[in-house]
Every structure is written in C-alpha cells, then in structure tokens.
Amino acid sequence: MLLKVIIYAYLRNLYSSRKIEQALSENIHFMWLSGQNKPDHNTINDFRGKRLKGHLKKIFNQVVLLLVDQGAINLKDLYVDGTKIEANANRYTFVWGKSIGKNKTRIQQQLQELWSYVEKVYKEEQHIPNTPDFEAIDAEKVAATIDQINEALKGKDVDKKVKQKLTYAKKNWPSNLNKYGEQEAILKGRNSYCKTDPDATFMRMKEDHMQNGQLKPAYNFQASTNNQYITNYQLAQTTADTTTLKDFVDNTIESYQQIPHSITADAGYGSEENYTHLEQKGIDAFVKYNYFHKEQKRKSRSENPYHPNNLYYNKEKDCYYCPMGQEMQSIGSYTKQTKNGFTQTIHGYQAKNCNGCPLRGSCHKAKGNRIIERNYNLQRLKQKARTLLTSEEGIKKRKQRPWDVEAVFGNIKHNMNFKRFLLRGMDKVTTEIGLIAMAHNLKKFSLTI
Structure with a gap:
C-alpha cells in the first residue's frame, strides 16, 4: 500500500513526506489507494528511506520488463547519458x-x-x-x-x-x-x-541559479533509455561520465540477464577502457570520442600536417616519416595505468636529427629531436567507432540519442520539477531516483494507452 501511495505521489510531483501525508487526508485518489489508511510522514519517510533499500531496483526492473512485453521498448538498443542532480546538503560545508x-x-x-x-x-x-x-x-x-x-x-x-x-x-x-x-x-x-552528506561530491552544475559556475554537492545520475523510457539507472560520485560506463553496462547486464546489441553515447564516454569493455561484451559501441566532429570536416584533415595522425607510417620498418621525409625510429614502449587501473600501452618514435630543419618551428618546439607517442589499440578502437558512427545506422542513432535520453532528463528536471534530492546518503538517494525513474516510465506509458 505504501509503495503504491509513494509512486502515485511521485507521479503527481509530490515528493515531500509531509505533503504526501496531507494528501492522504484530503485527496480522494490517495484515500482510495491507501484504503483510508493515514500513515504519518515519519512512516512514509522510513519506508522510502529504509524499507525500500535494496528492493526498489528489482521492482523497477519488473516494470521495465512489462514495458518490453507491451512492445513499448526493447533492451537491445540503449542510449546512455548522465546529468547532475543537486544533493540535499549544505553547499558551504566542504x-x-x-x-x-x-x-x-x-x-x-x-x-x-x-x-x-x-x-x-x-x-x-x-x-x-x-x-x-x-x-x-x-x-x-x-x-x-x-x-x-x-x-x-x-x-x-x-x-x-x-x-x-x-x-x-x-x-x-x-x-x-x-x-x-x-x-x-x-x-x-x-x-x-560535503560534511552534511559525505556521499555527495562537489560538481559544477548547469542549473546554477546564481549564474556564477558555483560548485555544489551533487550526484551524477546515469541513465539508459529506449524510446524515451528509462531502462536502467545508477548514481555515481564522479564528475566525469567516462569512468561510469563500465559499471553501468555490467549492472544493466546483471539486471536483465541479457547483453544489449548496441549502446549509443556522446563523447564524454569515449575512452580506450570503455571501447575495450564494450568490445569484450560483444556490444556495438556507437560512442563518440574527442574531436570526432572535427574530423568529419574536410578542412581539419589537412589542417595540421605535423600532427602524428597525418605522418606516414611504414609498418614493415615500424617507423614514421616526418614532414621532411626523415625516419622517426621506434624507441620502445611503456605501459601506464588510468585512475581506474586500466593498463594502456604507448609506443614512442623519435626523429634522428632535427637540428637545422627549416620546419622545426612549425613541427615541434621541444628541446632535442622530436618524439611522438602512439597508442595503437586506441587508434584501432577509434577507427572501429568511426566506421560505426559514420554508417547509415550510426547516423540514425546519433540523431536519435539527443531526443531519446536528453528529453528524459528535461522531463524529470522541468516537468516533474525534480532538481534536488530530499534524502541524504547514497543508498537513500538511489531509492529516490529509482522512484523518479519509475514514475517517469509509468506516466509516459499512461499517456500512450
């Protein structure tokens, strides 16, 4: 009964436990759902913050599977993005x-x-x-x-x-x-x-009422959608989206026991680690990377002839040729780890003699002979992503992504007027955003019936 009341309250943009308590005494719809029971705000808040912990995600997944059965959505093609929602915490206790x-x-x-x-x-x-x-x-x-x-x-x-x-x-x-x-x-x-909500991280918000780019305690809300329905959600404590995709994909697979055919995302998710993970899972990665759009312009391809991407590579000799035709021989490779512990392999190449070269000022400004570094695995993965993104299907998905997933965030923040959490702590706000996601799906489905 309490679950029905709370979800209906979220459908009506009622998020305060005291306002829900008031509605149970005044609104006939709430009276009917509760069977004339009138739980107080403490009971409602305790149920939402404690009793639903660890259980709501399973209920949400069941609702999504019902939507799949109704033909409203599919779990094969997902569109992923993230948005930041302010935490219920003091902005100045950091x-x-x-x-x-x-x-x-x-x-x-x-x-x-x-x-x-x-x-x-x-x-x-x-x-x-x-x-x-x-x-x-x-x-x-x-x-x-x-x-x-x-x-x-x-x-x-x-x-x-x-x-x-x-x-x-x-x-x-x-x-x-x-x-x-x-x-x-x-x-x-x-x-x-934040001291008043230690799970919240200070992030730069787009919805800044002071218009001064102020950092605020917030959570990074990650969501995947299909046909503007939320298929999965997760909260992250990092400001960047790049480090969230791997766990999000694993969570999606675990929730529905099936692997998506494709995932479409913007350049915020384009990294070697993410491409590798999606490739290992057999998922088509329609994921942009930095400078993808710039590469599509004809001018940018010949804009900088000194860029490593524009230097000729001799695969047999394993060497590059500088703009003056001089060999840049291999000087070995090394590995480095990202913050997530992902290992990258970098290959280095150095020119023999840059002294007296008439192009040196334009080619490079470092002391000594020029050195370039190449990550061949990342280059391969970018080429694969580029092929997918520029295909007919890729162009279609790139067009669909903004109105599919970003429209959901717009609905939650503006139509549902949910711009700030009411609860504190990762467990409680995860439950709260789950209720928002379920309310969004049910409201959208009710309008299509």
Whole structure:
C-alpha cells in the first residue's frame, strides 16, 4: 500500500513526506489507494528511506520488463547519458582532497624545518641526534618525532618561536592527521565531499541559479533509455561520465540477464577502457570520442600536417616519416595505468636529427629531436567507432540519442520539477531516483494507452 501511495505521489510531483501525508487526508485518489489508511510522514519517510533499500531496483526492473512485453521498448538498443542532480546538503560545508594533501605536506615541511633547527643547535658539537623519518606522515610517527625534537632540545637555549611551534605541533598535529585520515577514508579517491552528506561530491552544475559556475554537492545520475523510457539507472560520485560506463553496462547486464546489441553515447564516454569493455561484451559501441566532429570536416584533415595522425607510417620498418621525409625510429614502449587501473600501452618514435630543419618551428618546439607517442589499440578502437558512427545506422542513432535520453532528463528536471534530492546518503538517494525513474516510465506509458 505504501509503495503504491509513494509512486502515485511521485507521479503527481509530490515528493515531500509531509505533503504526501496531507494528501492522504484530503485527496480522494490517495484515500482510495491507501484504503483510508493515514500513515504519518515519519512512516512514509522510513519506508522510502529504509524499507525500500535494496528492493526498489528489482521492482523497477519488473516494470521495465512489462514495458518490453507491451512492445513499448526493447533492451537491445540503449542510449546512455548522465546529468547532475543537486544533493540535499549544505553547499558551504566542504572537504577538499587537495587541501588535505597540502596540509599534510605543510606538516612534513615544518617538521623538517624544526629538525634543521636541532641540527643548527648541535652544529658545534660532535654528537648529533639520529635523524627521524619524515617520509611517513601519520599521527603516531609525527608525535614521536615531536617528542624526539623536544628531547634533543632539552636543556638548550631554544628560540621562543620554536618553543611555541613545538607546543602547537604537539597539541594539534597528531589530532589533525587522525582527522585527515578519516576524511581520506570518506573521500575514497574523490576530490571532495560535503560534511552534511559525505556521499555527495562537489560538481559544477548547469542549473546554477546564481549564474556564477558555483560548485555544489551533487550526484551524477546515469541513465539508459529506449524510446524515451528509462531502462536502467545508477548514481555515481564522479564528475566525469567516462569512468561510469563500465559499471553501468555490467549492472544493466546483471539486471536483465541479457547483453544489449548496441549502446549509443556522446563523447564524454569515449575512452580506450570503455571501447575495450564494450568490445569484450560483444556490444556495438556507437560512442563518440574527442574531436570526432572535427574530423568529419574536410578542412581539419589537412589542417595540421605535423600532427602524428597525418605522418606516414611504414609498418614493415615500424617507423614514421616526418614532414621532411626523415625516419622517426621506434624507441620502445611503456605501459601506464588510468585512475581506474586500466593498463594502456604507448609506443614512442623519435626523429634522428632535427637540428637545422627549416620546419622545426612549425613541427615541434621541444628541446632535442622530436618524439611522438602512439597508442595503437586506441587508434584501432577509434577507427572501429568511426566506421560505426559514420554508417547509415550510426547516423540514425546519433540523431536519435539527443531526443531519446536528453528529453528524459528535461522531463524529470522541468516537468516533474525534480532538481534536488530530499534524502541524504547514497543508498537513500538511489531509492529516490529509482522512484523518479519509475514514475517517469509509468506516466509516459499512461499517456500512450
């Protein structure tokens, strides 16, 4: 009964538990759904925030499968995009990961300065205390280092400012480092979080009422659609869409026990890791990459003859030729990892002699002979994506993507007037966005009957 009441409330753009409680006493539709029961706002909020946790996604998936049976949608061709929705959190109670790093570095530097003072005091003596370890900065080691410095300066004529700094350090630095450790555990690799909702990350919002590009605590709402129905949803704590696609695709496959035939997305998802993952799953990736549109223009192809993409490659000799016809021989390869742990292989090529070359100023401005780097796997995947995107089917999907998935976000934010979460915490806001997604699907289907 409560589930029916809440979903109907979301269909009517009622999101506040107090307004739903009021509607149960005044609105005949709500009275009929509840069977004249009148749960208070605490009961409604408890059911929505706690009881539905971990269960709503299964119900949502069942509704999607019913829509498939009705012929309204299919799960073969999906359109993926993301939008940011503001969290129910204070905009000015933030913690920044970079700030924590700077503070820890500052403590380390000041400890080294204090030890330099100790060495200065003992300069004329033969015995100098053992140098402490400044590399590992944690509360226990910093406290031990401060004690060691105090012990070394015991009985010495110490500068008043140094005494004050040591007193302040002993009182504050260990506790501050414990606090920084707790904050880093909450961050989990993110750049920021909000104190009133630690799961929310500060993001730059398009819907900015102050029109000053202010960062606000928010969640990145990822959705896949078909025929303007939401087929799957997920919330991410990262500002960029690139790192969300892999988990989103796996979640979609797990939810419906079937693999989509194709996924269409904008350039925000175009990365080697995402292309590789979709290829391994056997999914056609109609996913743009950076500079895709620029490549389609005729001018851009001959715009920069010095770009590595425009240099001739000799596959037999494994070398490139610079614009002057000089060989650029292979200097080996190396691997690097992305933030997600994906391994990329980069091949390097270097020209033999760039001294005196009349094209050097235009070709490159680095010191020494020019070096170019090539990622052959990414080049192959981009070529594959380019072939798909420029095909007749690809052009059709590229045209359909904006009005398919972006129209859904427009409906949620403007027609349903849902621009800010009411609940806090990843689990609760996931339930809340699930209710919004279900309400969107049911409302759209009711209009087509």
